[in-house]
Amino acid sequence: MRIIKVWEQEGAAKLNFLPRMNFAGDANKNIQNHAGTTGKMKDSEGNYYYISHPNFAYVLAYGFHQIFxxxxxxxxxxSFNLILNFLSALFIFLIVLEISVKNIKLSLLAYALYVFNPAVMWFQCNTYMSDILVHFLFISSLYFVLIAFKNNFKFYSKHSLLLYLFLFIMCLTSWLGYLFILALIVLLFLKFKWKKEFLVPALILIIIPCISAVHFYFQYKYIAGPNALIEQLSDRFSERGIANSLTNGFENYGVILKNIILNHGLYVILLLVLLGIKFKRKISFLKTDSGFILKLSVFPVLFCYLFLPDYSGHDFTTLYLTPFVILYIVVLFHELSPAFQLSKTKANLTLFIFIFLAVGWYYGENLPGELSIKGKRYDCGKVLGETIKTEAETEIPCLLISDTPLGPEVVYYSGRNIFEARDTVEAKNFLKENGFKRGKLFYETSCASIEIRDLSSN
Structure with missing residues (x-):
């Protein structure tokens, strides 16, 4: 939200649609709040930029607000998220409609399971970031892949052209698009080998990420030069990658597993039950082209979990698993349904109970009211941010001393960049280095308990 808020204040075109993390005003400069790891993605005016992924998610959200x-x-x-949520659920419906040969009831089941999935209800309805947009693009592209393969992937067909467009937007949004394209090239080769049906689409699929990467490089290199850009990207990948996790004793993999259980626990239990029954029967769908496509399309998600565990340790990445968990549940349920011998009434009752439990799971993890399941107030960051906004002075920096790391929500609600200091000595040094005689110091002693005073650089 901070980036598009900065764009709203200063004009996105004026800033070349670059994801600037600093608000306007000298008192907000040379303060890095969640911008990067090297500290080198800073322009000549003291503004930091967030370059961990391409910027289309910000452009689309900004455009939505400008249009309306x-x-x-x-x-x-x-509200914007809810639109993406509806479209994602719609494409889940269309995917199941395609792989089930127009079984509307099964498609509606998938739609309901998606909409009431705890991860979807929280992340796709409450938060917005590049990962939320790319999740929708991932699902919609998967639908176009299924249709394209059904038509022998004619590179000029309507669905193939739509696929290329969605993949290009996906690459402009997140690196996940690059991994998905790699999986598609493998799919094409396994199906068509070196035939024309493989060569032309594969060439187009190679060109798409190349254009996106060139655009990313030339847009972002002007911030602080190409060397700073490459160094930041390399450092970010190293931080997110498997080498860092190995030194931490595989801790991130445990975090990933915990997040999957917390967000998909009920669905995983159902999937395991169906898989247990599956061992006694043959599942024909998984041997079809559509089944093979779904199996290989999960590759980008598994790659992130295995080789980018620090990134995948963020709880919102569990959203990527949602379509595959639901699609496998629906497919297994459909093929095993003769064994259950459920009447229409019993089937509807079973679905109602499951959705009721899913909603209960969601509220159990995200308790309504003021306190979280851990007994902490939800609005600590908001209260601190609004206090800073009220008490801050435009011409002097905001300084913070707190036992809790500064959250991005504090920066957003305050409308200020905030220098985090360990003590008053570090705070004074910042003021001296940046030519300020005084600053506004905020002590956060506990949640919503804040002491405020002026701090001189002397």
Whole structure:
């Protein structure tokens, strides 16, 4: 939200649609809040930039607000999320409709399971970032892949052209698009070998990420030069990658597993039950082209979990698993349904109970009210941010001393960049280095308990 808020204040075109993390004003410069790891992605005016992924997610959200003349707020972004949520569920419906040969009831089942999935209800309805947009693009592209392969992947067909467009947007949004394209090239080769049906689409699929990567490089290199850009990307990949996790004793893999259980626990239990029954029967769908496509399309997600465990340790990445968990549940349920011998009434009751439990699972993890399941207030960051916004002075920096790391929500609600200091000595040094005689110091002693005073650089 901070990036598009900065764009709203200063104009996105004026900033070349670069994801700047600093608000306007000298008092907000040379303060790095969640911008990167090397600290080198800073322009000559002291603004930092977030370059961990391409910027299309910000461009689309900003465009949405500009078209409908909406002020950027939590509510407006949640509304935008709900549109993506509906479209994602719609494509889940269409995917099942395609692989089940127009079974509308099964498609509606998949739609319901998706909409009431705890991970979907939280992340796709409450938060917005590149990962939320690319999740929708991932699902929609998967649908176009299924249709394209059904038509022998004619590179000029309507669905193939739509696939290329969605993949290009996906690459402009997240690196996940590059991994998905790699999986598609493998799919094409396994199906068509070196025939014309492989060569032309494969060439197009190679060109798409190349254009996206060149665009990313030339747009971002002007911030601080190509060397700083490459160094930041390399450092970010190293931090997110498997080497870092190996030195930490595989801790990140445990975090990934915990997040999957917390967000998909009920669905995983159902999937395991169906898989247990599956061992006694043959599942014909998994041997079809559509089944093979679904199996190989999960490759980008598994790659992230295995080789980018620090990134995948973020709880929102469990959203990527959602379509595959639901699709496998629906397929297994459909092929095993004769064994259950459920009447229409019993089937509807079973679905109602499962959805009721899923919603209960969601509220059990995200308790309504003021306190989280851990007994902490939800609004600590908001209270601190709004306090800083009220008490801050435009011409002097905001400084913070706190036992809790500064959250991005604090920066957003305050509308200020905030220098985190370990003590008053470090805070004074920052003021001296940046030519300020004084600053506004905020002590956060506990949640919503804040002491405020002026701090001189002397």
């Amino acid at each position: 003349q909406l002020p950027i707020s939590v509510i407006s972004l949640q």
